[in-house]
Amino acid sequence: MKKSMGKGRVVSAVLIKDLRIEARSRVVTNQVLPFAGLIMIMFAFALDNDDVLQRVAGGLIWLATIFSLFVIVQRSFAIDTVDAALDSLRVAGIDLSAVFLGKAIALTLQLMALDVVLIASAFLLYQVQVSAVGLVLLVTCVTCATTGLGFVGTLYGGLTAGTNGRETLLPLLLLPVVAPVLIAATRATEAAFGSGGAATSEGWAWVGLLTIFAAVFGIGGSLAFGPLIDE
Amino acid sequence: MSQSSRKVSNTGTQATRVIGVLAIVVMIWVVVSGLVLTPADVVQGESVRIMYVHVPSAWIAYVAFIVTAIASAFYIFAKRHSLGFDRVAGASAEVGVMFMAITLITGSLWGRLTWGEFWQWDPRLTTTAFLFVTYIGYLAVRGLDGSTQQRAKRSAVVALLAVLEIPLVHFSVVFWRSLHQGATILDPNGDVKMDGLMLFTLFSGVVGFTLVFIWLVLHRQRTMLLSDLAIERGLDNAILERQNESARN
Numbered sequence: 001m002k003k004s005m006g007k008g009r010v011v012s013a014v015l016i017k018d019l020r021i022e023a024r025s026r027v028v029t030n031q032v033l034p035f036a037g038l039i040m041i042m043f044a045f046a047l048d049n050d051d052v053l054q055r056v057a058g059g060l061i062w063l064a065t066i067f068s069l070f071v072i073v074q075r076s077f078a079i080d081t082v083d084a085a086l087d088s089l090r091v092a093g094i095d096l097s098a099v100f101l102g103k104a105i106a107l108t109l110q111l112m113a114l115d116v117v118l119i120a121s122a123f124l125l126y127q128v129q130v131s132a133v134g135l136v137l138l139v140t141c142v143t144c145a146t147t148g149l150g151f152v153g154t155l156y157g158g159l160t161a162g163t164n165g166r167e168t169l170l171p172l173l174l175l176p177v178v179a180p181v182l183i184a185a186t187r188a189t190e191a192a193f194g195s196g197g198a199a200t201s202e203g204w205a206w207v208g209l210l211t212i213f214a215a216v217f218g219i220g221g222s223l224a225f226g227p228l229i230d231e
Numbered sequence: 232m233s234q235s236s237r238k239v240s241n242t243g244t245q246a247t248r249v250i251g252v253l254a255i256v257v258m259i260w261v262v263v264s265g266l267v268l269t270p271a272d273v274v275q276g277e278s279v280r281i282m283y284v285h286v287p288s289a290w291i292a293y294v295a296f297i298v299t300a301i302a303s304a305f306y307i308f309a310k311r312h313s314l315g316f317d318r319v320a321g322a323s324a325e326v327g328v329m330f331m332a333i334t335l336i337t338g339s340l341w342g343r344l345t346w347g348e349f350w351q352w353d354p355r356l357t358t359t360a361f362l363f364v365t366y367i368g369y370l371a372v373r374g375l376d377g378s379t380q381q382r383a384k385r386s387a388v389v390a391l392l393a394v395l396e397i398p399l400v401h402f403s404v405v406f407w408r409s410l411h412q413g414a415t416i417l418d419p420n421g422d423v424k425m426d427g428l429m430l431f432t433l434f435s436g437v438v439g440f441t442l443v444f445i446w447l448v449l450h451r452q453r454t455m456l457l458s459d460l461a462i463e464r465g466l467d468n469a470i471l472e473r474q475n476e477s478a479r480n
Contacts, residue, residue, distance in 0.1 A: 155392070159385060163375045173368040173389070176361045177396050180403035209406070213399055220395050224388045227307070 007098045014089075014102025018076060019109065027075055028110050032068050033117055039064040040121050053126040055196050058189030060126075061118045062145070062182050068114055069149055069178075070171055072107060073157040081162040086229055096226035100154055104221065108150030115142045128193045137203045138192040144210035145185040148217060152177055155221040158228050184209040242453035250446045257439035264432040272429075278344040283432055285337040287440035288330045289359070295327025295444060296366060296393070303390035306383055314459065315452075317383035320390060321373050322451035324366050326444055331363045354404040361400045365393050379459050 005013070022028055043060045047053055053060075080086040089099055119138070122128050130138060156174050160166035184206040190196065191203030243251075265283035272279035302320035306312055338356065339349040350356070373386045425433075 159372070159389065163377075165375075169368075169371055169375075172364070172371060176365045176368065176400070177392070179361060180399045183403045183406075205406070209399075209403055216395050216399065220392060224392065227384055228388050 005094060007095050010094050010098035011102040011105070014099050015106050018103055018106035021079060022106075022110060028072060028114065032071050033114060035071065036064045036068045036114055036118055037121055039067060040118065040125060044125055050127065054128055054193075057122045057126045057128045058193060058195060059182075059186040061115070061122055061189060062185045064118055065111060065115055065146075065149070065185075066175075066178055066182060069107075069111065069153050070174065072110055073153040073174075074167060074170060076103065076107065077157040077161040077166075086161060090229060096229065097222040100158070100221055100225035103157075104150040104154040104218075106150075107153050108146050111146040111149055112142060115146060128195070130192055131194070131200065134192040134194065134200050137188060137200055137207070140207050141185055141188040141192065141203065141210065144207055144214055145181050145188075148181050148210055148214035149178060151214060151217040151221045152181075155217065155225060155228075158225050161229065180209065180213055184213070242450045242457070244449075247446055247449050250442055250449070254439060254442035254446055257435055257442060261432060261436045261439050264428065264435065269429050269432050270426060275345060278341055279429075281337050281341045281344075283436045285334060285341060286433060287436035288333040288337065290437055291440045291444045292327050292331040292334055292359075292362075294441070295323045295330060295448075296362065298323040298448075299327065299366075299369075299390050300394045303387035306387045307391065312380065312383065314379055314383055315456075317379075317387065318452040318455040318459075319448065321370075321386065321455060322448045324369055324373075324390070325451060326447045328363065328366050328370060330440070330444070331359065331366065334359060335363060354401065357404045358397065358401040361404075362393075362397060365396065369393065379462070 040060060043064075044053060047056070077086075080089075090096065119142075152174065156170060156177070160170050160173070163169065187198075188203035188206040188210070191198045191200050191206070194200070261283060265280050269280070269283075271277050299320045302316045302323065306314075306316035306320065309316070338359075342351060342356075343349045369386060369389050372389050373382055375382065375385065377385075
C-alpha cells in the first residue's frame with residue numbers, strides 16, 4: 001500500500017495548487033488589484049483633502065486589504081467546492097490541518113502582493129513618506145497582519161464554503177474577528193508613515209498584537225478547520 | 232388534543248413554573264424599588280435608575296455567552312456528540328443577544344444623559360458591540376442549511392472561536408482608547424461606594440434577570456428539541472408514506 005503524503009508535502013501541494021490557479025486565472029491580478037486600487041481612489045474622492053488623506057492613509061490601506069480579503073477568500077473556496085474538490089481532499093485521508101496551512105499561506109502571499117501595490121498607491125496618491133526605520137516596521141507589520149488575515153480568512157472561508165448566502169455571511173462573521181488586525185495594522189502603519197506626528201517606535205507594540213493574533217488563529221484554525229469541513 | 236401530543240408540545244415543567252413565578256416576584260420588586268423606593272444619585276440624578284436594568288442585562292449577556300461556549304465545548308469534546316448541548320448553546324446565545332441589545336440600548340440612553348452622547352468609542356462599549364455582532368453571526372451560522380449535526384458542529388466551532396476573538400478585540404480596543412466609568416461595585420479593594428438599598432436593588436436585578444434567563448433558555452431549548460423532532464418525524468413519515476405507496480402499487 002502506498003504511504004500517505006507527509007504534512008509538509010500536503011502543505012506545499014495545496015499552496016502550489018492555489019498559486020497555480022491564480023497564475024492561470026489571474027483573478028487577483030486582473031480583478032482584485034484594480035478593485036483595491038479603485039477603493040483607494042474613491043477614498044480620495046470622498047475625503048478630498050491632502051492632509052486628511054496623509055493622516056488616514058494607514059487605515060485606508062488596511063480597509064482596502066480587508067475588503068479584498070472577502071473577494072479572494074470567496075473565490076478560493078468557490079473553486080474548491082465546485083465538483084466537490086474539497087470533499088475529494090477530505091476522502092483522500094490527508095491531514096486537513098495541512099490543507100488549512102497550505103491555503104492560508106497561499107492567501108497570505110496574495111494579500112502581501114496586494115499590500116505592496118496598495119502601499120505604493122498610497123505613496124503616489126496620498127504623498128505619504130517613510131524613513132528607513134519606518135520601512136522595517138512597515139514590512140514587519142504587513143508580514144504579521146497578512147499572516148493573521150490569511151489564517152482567519154481561510155478558517156471562515158472553510159466554514160461558509162458551499163453554504164447558501166455565503167457572500168453576505170462571510171463579511172458578517174469576518175469583520176468583527178479582523179477588527180484587532182484593522183486597529184493594530186492601522187496604528188503600526190501610521191507609526192511607520194509618521195502620520196499625525198506618530199513616532200516609529202510606537203508601532204512595535206501593535207506589531208506584537210498582530211503576532212499574537214496570527215499565532216492564536218494559526219493554532220485555532222489548524223485545530224478547527226478539519227472538523228468544520230469534515231461533514 | 233390527545234394526552235400524548237399535549238405532553239410533547241408542552242415545554243413547561245414544575246421547575247420552570249417555580250422559576251417563572253420567582254422571576255416575576257423578583258422583577259416586580261426591582262421595578263418598585265428601582266423606580267420608587269431608591270433615592271436619586273447625588274451626581275447622576277434620576278438617570279442612575281437605568282443602572283438597575285443595564286448592569287444585570289450586561290451581566291446576563293456575558294453569562295449567556297459563557298454558557299454558549301461551555302455547552303459548545305461539551306458538544307465538540309464529548310465522545311457522544313449530544314445535540315442537547317448544541318440546543319442549550321443556541322438557546323443561550325439567542326437570549327444573550329437579546330440581553331446584549333438591552334445593554335447597548337440602556338447604555339446609550341445613560342450615556343446621552345451622563346456624557347451628552349449616545350455613543351463613545353470606549354473599550355468596554357466597543358467590545359460589547361463587537362460581541363453583539365459576533366453572536367448575531369453565530370445565530371446566522373445556526374440558520375445555515377444542512378443537517379442538525381452539521382449545524383451543531385459549525386456553530387460549536389464558531390462559539391469556541393468567539394472565545395478566542397473577544398479577548399483580542401477587547402485588548403486591542405483598550406490599547407486604542409479608554410473612557411468608561413471605572414468599576415464601582417466590583418472594586419478590587421472591596422470598597423463599595425453605594426447606598427445600601429441601591430446596592431440591594433441592583434443585586435435583586437441581577438438575581439431577577441438570571442431567573443428570567445434560566446426560564447427563557449429552558450423553554451427555548453425545548454422548543455428547539457420539538458423543532459428538531461418535527462423535522463426528523465417529518466422525514467420518517469415521508470419515507471413511510473413512500474414505502475406504503477410503493478407497497479400498494
